[in-house]
Amino acid sequence: xxxxxxxxALAARGVTLAYDGDPVFEGLDLEVETGRVTTFIGAxxxxxxxLLKALGRVLRPGSGTVELDGAPIRSLPTREVAxxxxxxPQKPLTPTATSVRDLVARGRHPHQSMFxxxxxxxxxxVDAALAATGMAALADRDAGSLSGGQLQRAWIxxxxxxxxxxxxLDEPTTFLDxxxxxxxxxxxxxxNRTRGTTVVMVLHDLSLAARYSDRLVVLGRGRVLADGAPWxxxxxxxxxxxxxxxxxVVPDPSCGTPLVVPVEPAGDHAPVWVG
Amino acid sequence: MLTTxxxxxxxxxxxxxALLVAVAAACxxxxxxxxxxxxxxxxxxxxxxxxxxxxxxxxxxRVPRTVLGLLVGACMGVAGAxxxxxxxxxxxDPGIFGVxxxxxxxxxxxxxxxxxxxxxxxxxxxxxxxxxxSVVVFSVAALGRGLSSPVPLAIAGTAVSALLIAATSYxxxxxxxxxAGYRIWVVGSLSGRSLTGITPALVFAVLGLLCAVANMxxxxxxxxxxxxxxxxxxxxxxxxxxxxxxxxxxTASAVALTGPIGFVGLTxxxxxxxxxxxxxxxxxxxxxxxxxxxxxxxxxxGRLIAGTAEVEVGVVLTVLGGVAFVLIVxxxxxxxL
Numbered sequence: 001x002x003x004x005x006x007x008x009a010l011a012a013r014g015v016t017l018a019y020d021g022d023p024v025f026e027g028l029d030l031e032v033e034t035g036r037v038t039t040f041i042g043a044x045x046x047x048x049x050x051l052l053k054a055l056g057r058v059l060r061p062g063s064g065t066v067e068l069d070g071a072p073i074r075s076l077p078t079r080e081v082a083x084x085x086x087x088x089p090q091k092p093l094t095p096t097a098t099s100v101r102d103l104v105a106r107g108r109h110p111h112q113s114m115f116x117x118x119x120x121x122x123x124x125x126v127d128a129a130l131a132a133t134g135m136a137a138l139a140d141r142d143a144g145s146l147s148g149g150q151l152q153r154a155w156i157x158x159x160x161x162x163x164x165x166x167x168x169l170d171e172p173t174t175f176l177d178x179x180x181x182x183x184x185x186x187x188x189x190x191x192n193r194t195r196g197t198t199v200v201m202v203l204h205d206l207s208l209a210a211r212y213s214d215r216l217v218v219l220g221r222g223r224v225l226a227d228g229a230p231w232x233x234x235x236x237x238x239x240x241x242x243x244x245x246x247x248x249v250v251p252d253p254s255c256g257t258p259l260v261v262p263v264e265p266a267g268d269h270a271p272v273w274v275g
Numbered sequence: 276m277l278t279t280x281x282x283x284x285x286x287x288x289x290x291x292x293a294l295l296v297a298v299a300a301a302c303x304x305x306x307x308x309x310x311x312x313x314x315x316x317x318x319x320x321x322x323x324x325x326x327x328x329x330x331x332x333x334x335x336x337r338v339p340r341t342v343l344g345l346l347v348g349a350c351m352g353v354a355g356a357x358x359x360x361x362x363x364x365x366x367x368d369p370g371i372f373g374v375x376x377x378x379x380x381x382x383x384x385x386x387x388x389x390x391x392x393x394x395x396x397x398x399x400x401x402x403x404x405x406x407x408x409s410v411v412v413f414s415v416a417a418l419g420r421g422l423s424s425p426v427p428l429a430i431a432g433t434a435v436s437a438l439l440i441a442a443t444s445y446x447x448x449x450x451x452x453x454x455a456g457y458r459i460w461v462v463g464s465l466s467g468r469s470l471t472g473i474t475p476a477l478v479f480a481v482l483g484l485l486c487a488v489a490n491m492x493x494x495x496x497x498x499x500x501x502x503x504x505x506x507x508x509x510x511x512x513x514x515x516x517x518x519x520x521x522x523x524x525x526t527a528s529a530v531a532l533t534g535p536i537g538f539v540g541l542t543x544x545x546x547x548x549x550x551x552x553x554x555x556x557x558x559x560x561x562x563x564x565x566x567x568x569x570x571x572x573x574x575x576x577g578r579l580i581a582g583t584a585e586v587e588v589g590v591v592l593t594v595l596g597g598v599a600f601v602l603i604v605x606x607x608x609x610x611x612l
Contacts, residue, residue, distance in 0.1 A: 096553045109507040
């Protein structure tokens with residue numbers, strides 16, 4: 001038995017959420033432990049992003065509360081929340097004629113005010129974020145001229161510059177090729193390991209989610225279908241239930257984490273080429 | 276303190292310094308040139324000694340229109356930059372989106388109903404009209420994603436603008452006294468206006484500029500989309516209200532001083548963006564300076580192109596602004612704002 005006590009960074013208590021008027025979750029309870037990487041997975045429309053937005057107070061729940069370090073998030077000043085929790089939406093807008101450094105510097109917004117505009121601490125946070133994401137060499141480039149992978153790293157740098165102990169990422173690997181997906185996820189894990197940042201993210205790729213997460217939460221049918229360590233969660237039964245997917249789960253030859261291998265229906269094993 | 280870029284900062288500071296020089300040059304040209312061309316020495320003497328023969332020309336005409344050009348150009352430039360940032364629409368301009376027309380209609384209703392023609396009354400009426408029109412434009416922009424794309428919203432604004440102008444024309448044509456007052460005012464001109472009674476407009480303009488300054492950092496976060504702005508601790512409602520106050524105060528004081536002057540608000544931010552980039556802490560001041568230069572230069576052009584007669588600056592700007600509008604729409608990167 002381990003005696004490590006875990007603390008709850010973020011919690012949903014009896015949260016009811018709707019998307020376009022349709023209820024997605026009713027009375028959902030979920031706790032996110034401090035210092036771990038928690039990933040929401042689930043079929044399209046299962047409400048992964050909706051839940052993440054509610055945890056990041058971008059979306060207001062119909063009922064129930066979201067708690068940040070035990071306090072109702074709506075009772076805290078939004079600037080103070082922003083110093084403790086950062087959220088990167090799925091599709092942020094890239095501003096015109098803005099350098100990468102200026103873009104990343106906007107992550108310092110919650111630390112500044114009219115009377116406290118820009119300090120050495122802000123500059124240091126921006127430099128550190130650029131260095132951590134490997135964007136220092138591109139700092140003076142126009143953000144609009146970056147490739148998809150570079151731009152995603154710039155957005156993550158902005159979130160890092162915010163220096164919040166809790167970071168929420170909504171599908172940070174979408175639209176990226178495999179190399180850049182790995183790049184982003186390795187970056188996220190290294191931030192978690194080196195800074196102790198609590199990470200909650202939404203991912204689509206199950207095997208990558210298993211590889212880079214401490215805990216997987218499977219969402220579907222308006223509730224949590226499975227929750228726990230990757231090997232406990234990614235079972236053929238859960239995959240059939242949550243994704244209507246017939247699959248085998250084998251150890252990843254590279255890291256030993258679960259690898260999801262979809263099974264072809266009988267008789268369809270050989271690819272058929274039609275001239 | 277204002278920026279974070281080591282290479283970007285000197286470049287932007289240099290651009291702002293160049294703009295300040297351009298403003299000074301435009302002021303000088305505006306004092307010297309006109310149907311009655313004056314020498315530098317003559318103007319300087321008259322500025323010091325008003326009893327000179329040319330003192331009437333300099334103090335009665337050249338100084339007021341230069342001061343008004345500076346003030347109104349800066350107000351419209353900043354108002355346009357705030358509006359483009361708030362709506363994230365590169366075609367946003369108090370003229371195109373009907374804010375100026377709203378102010379105009381309110382002023383004419385005041386003339387028609389209350390015979391209110393003092394600067395203060397005009398100002399208050401313009402403020403009310405501009406506020407109502409801004410709220411309508413913001414609501415339309417917030418309504419649906421379809422309408423918030425640049426061109427449809429500009430068309431909606433133009434339609435609202437046309438409706439307001441039609442209503443204004445109806446009132447003006449129905450009453451001869453209103454018509455007389457309105458004809459001078461509506462063209463948008465810097466000439467024939469004195470600096471008496473400028474104080475209330477100046478107060479409104481300064482308040483508007485302060486609101487714009489208070490809105491600068493919010494505009495930087497709003498440019499990242501509302502979700503990320505919320506995540507960064509921005510209060511969206513407060514950011515919108517402060518921006519709205521800035522646009523309304525700046526447009527109303529400009530309209531009250533010189534009548535509706537279009538296209539400065541559209542073009543100045545685009546020129547400024549090319550010089551100092553998209554960050555609003557540099558863009559807003561630069562837009563104000565560019566606006567002042569554009570308005571002064573267009574006014575001088577209007578004085579010179581028609582020989583002894585004069586073309587009002589509002590007319591010059593409409594011609595040049597139409598060309599600028601087409602250029603902006605044709606540029607592919609427009610939708611990115």
